[in-house]
Amino acid sequence: MTLNTFFRSALRLSALTALTTAMAACASGPRSPEDEKTGTRVRESMMFSADRATMHRDGDDLLTAGLGLAGLRSLAPPPFADPTAPTAAELRRRAIWSNWRGIADLAPGGGYGELYGSTATVPGREFSAFATVPGAHQPHRVLVQVPDAFDRKRRCLLVAPSSGSRGVYGAIAVAGAWGLPKGCAVAYTDKGTGTDYFDLDTRSGARADGTVGADAAGGLAFAPAASAGASGVAFKHAHSQDNPEADWGTHVHQAAAFALQALDRAFPADAPFTFDNTRIIAVGISNGGGAVLRAAEQDGDWLDAVVAGEPSVLVDGAGSRALYDYTTEAALLMPCALLTMENLPQPPLQAQARAGWIQRCASLRDAGVIEGADTDAQARDARARLHAQGWTDEALRAGALSVGFDLWRAVAITYASAYGRYGVGEHPCGYRWSMLAADGTPRAATAAERAAWWSDASGIPPGAGVGIVDEIAKVDPAAIRLHCLRDLWRGASADAERVRRGVAETRAGLPRAGLPVTVIHGVDDGLIPMAFTSAPYVAKARAAGRDVRFWQVRNAQHFDAFLGLPDYGARYLPMLPYVYAALDRTLAALEGEGAMPVDAVVQTVPRAGKPLTAEHLAMPAAR
Known part of the structure; x- marks a missing residue:
């Protein structure tokens, strides 16, 4: 070398x-x-x-x-x-x-x-x-x-x-x-x-090799402090x-x-x-x-170099928004706003989701969050409010996936706890996690369920059988506590100040002078919108004279894994090929055998149900 x-x-x-x-x-x-x-x-x-x-x-x-x-x-x-x-x-x-x-x-x-x-x-x-x-x-x-x-x-x-x-x-x-x-x-x-989930009922969690062990024996990857009567799952x-x-x-x-x-x-x-x-x-x-x-x-x-794909990053700069801010905003408003949009990707099945989205519009109106005499007017107002905050229609359309899979709420609940450094049983909006029975009530985990958490879970519940416990039973119950989550960003309570202080600790600085950085982002990203993250980061870094290159990939959203769903595969291109290509060029340049990636707005071609080809990807030309 x-x-x-x-x-x-x-x-x-x-x-x-x-x-x-x-x-x-x-x-x-x-x-x-x-x-x-x-x-x-x-x-x-x-x-x-x-x-x-x-x-x-x-x-x-x-x-x-x-x-x-x-x-x-x-x-x-x-x-x-x-x-x-x-x-x-x-x-x-x-x-x-x-x-x-x-x-x-x-x-x-x-x-x-x-x-x-x-x-x-x-x-x-x-x-x-x-x-x-x-x-x-x-x-x-x-x-x-x-x-x-x-x-x-x-x-x-x-x-x-x-x-x-x-x-x-x-x-x-x-x-x-x-x-x-x-x-x-x-x-x-x-x-x-x-x-590294921890079963509060049996005081057991994952050891270094992923197998389940008792807290009393030590050697666990995660063993939280919790009261003797604590029940459910901690992570x-x-x-x-x-x-x-x-x-x-x-x-x-x-x-x-x-x-x-x-x-x-x-x-x-x-x-x-x-x-x-x-x-x-x-x-x-x-x-x-x-x-x-x-x-x-x-x-x-x-x-020697950095390659960042669809990064969740917060900076001091025009347009940059904290993950917690736009996630709680989307959790509240997006189900209602999507009623105004045609040709949404499936899932979610709009015909089945529509009743719940209409309910959300009504609850938001009653809470004074949006205006409108009927559902259509309320949905238009919700969408206009999201537009005013920087959401594009491309991001809203792809964001329907996060609505359908309840990702906005799941992310917001976890990050509220993390940013506020809350322990077990301390969530400021009353959420907790547990295995759930068929009727949605908490239950104890079985030995087989505990054994599979480390390998099967994707991190933030729900998943691997662990669900969110929300025991408020009213019309549109999710929205009741969603307002609490949102107020942790906008409010003046001690909890809100605590969460915002945690968010402030995550603000990114400038990359080291001379370090080559390549940022890649899908223009249609509906989970981590490019306008709130990559674009402000690149602008700030370049204004300071840092060596940052930017690939903006059209017809690309956040989740490659969901492209196996026919409608998503027909509409969107995967992001991993661009990450691999940027790595190829970066390593070649570091070894003196090529040039670093250069800026590109990648004009991809949707597959429309056909097998993926190089023409669909329209990979930026190397120089």
């Missing part, structure tokens, strides 16, 4: 020294012999615990856990021999299956594995641990995949935070699929969110009391540091692997994209 200089800058050393000095409070023992050997950085034993190493060969590889494309496409998850006590290997395989299916469009005709992407068999080793941010109540997970074919001369490392609230394998379809077949190592972090993103989003840049940095340690262990004859002699690219999508942009502002010359 060609580097500008083998030891690039004293800045890298000073940045790492600052990081590891801050970690000293977490030290549990003396420096190891490797610490003394390298001398250039304090080793990660000071910030990591529950270290594990496993081999994955002979039918159990890094990228698909031996499932291959056919196995990933299977509608049935990989089975557990004993559903009440799955092995760590079974849980890993199922978590990889779940996370692939939650991120990528694997449906036949969608192009994955044929036109773009890879599900190649990649044998190698995994190294994992819990990582601790100084002052945090709970750890985050880090995991490094080192392929047997790792190029020790090229020394390529991707660092990938999970999207949404997914577990530590949440970015495998983003970074692993691109990097592992190329001989790069990949480091992941769940960035303090993840699927790290909502109940860690850490506001993990405030530390997402540090989480990415720690994952990179752990990866260097893992590479030293994997290839001791070639050690040390350092920030100076290893090419490091951070890549993420959704709020994982926001996390890598937060990493880009970290002190020191430790990153």
Whole structure:
């Protein structure tokens, strides 16, 4: 690998020294012999615990856990021999299956594995641990995949935070699929969110290997403080009391540091692997994209490039809006506003949803939020109010998916708890989580249900059987507490000030001067609208002279995984091909073999039910 200089800058050393000095409070023992050997950085034993190493060969590889494309496409998850006590290997395989299916469009005709992407068999080793941010109540997970074919001369490392609230394998379809077949190592972090659910009734949760253990025995990935009578389910993103989003840049940095340690262990004859002699690219999508942009502002010359897809990011700048602001706004107004729009994608089935949306219009009018003498007038007013706040019709149309799957409410409830650093039983709007009976009432989890949470959950409930408990039984019951959630952004209460203070802690700064950053966003994104996130970030960074490039992809929304639904696949293009292409060009440019991506408004062509082709993608030309 060609580097500008083998030891690039004293800045890298000073940045790492600052990081590891801050970690000293977490030290549990003396420096190891490797610490003394390298001398250039304090080793990660000071910030990591529950270290594990496993081999994955002979039918159990890094990228698909031996499932291959056919196995990933299977509608049935990989089975557990004993559903009440799955092995760590079974849980890993199922978590990889779940996370692939939650991120990528694997449906036949969608192009994955044929036109773009890879599900190649990649044998190698995994190294994992819990990582601790100084002052945090709970750890985050880090995991490094080192392929047997790792190029020790090229020394390529991707660092990938999970999207949404997914577990530590949440970015495998983003970074692993691109990097592992190329001989790069990949480091992941769940960035303090993840699927480490905790059963309050039995005081049990997920251990380092994903299996269920008792709180009393210790060693859990997440063990919240809770009263003796607490019941239901707690999860790290909502109940860690850490506001993990405030530390997402540090989480990415720690994952990179752990990866260097893992590479030293994997290839001791070639050690040390350092920030100076290893090419490091951070890549993420959704709020994982926001996390890598937060990493880009970290002190020191430790990153070589950043690729952020559809990032959830907040800046000081015109048009930028906080996730919590526009999510609670959409949760309230969008069901009503959609009544004015024709040709909505299915699902949701508008004919079936219409009655509930009409009800929402009426409740909003009664609350004085919108005006109008009849449903049509109320819906027009709701839509006009969203337009006035920056919502485009493209974002509203794609946002119908989030209405249909109740995502706005689910996101708002979790983030309210996280931003306010509320513990178990403290949600300011009275929400909690539990397994639900057929009639919607809370019930205890079974052993088999608890065992599958770590592998099957996508992070924020509802999912894996865990649901939102809202016991208010009135007309349009969701709206009653949605007003409470919205008032945490607009109101003057102590709780509102607490939540807004947490949001302020997540505001992004500028990327390091000279760091190449590529931002990619779908113009039709209805969950994280480009106008509120990427566009203001790019404008602010460029105004400060930073090296930021921007791909705006037409006819692309937020969720590749939903393109398997025929109507969505006909209308929208996947985002992953553009992330992979940006990574291709970024690595080539860093190695002196090509140019970085250049700005583009990508004029895609919808598939209209046909198999995906290069013509549909209209990939920006390389220069």
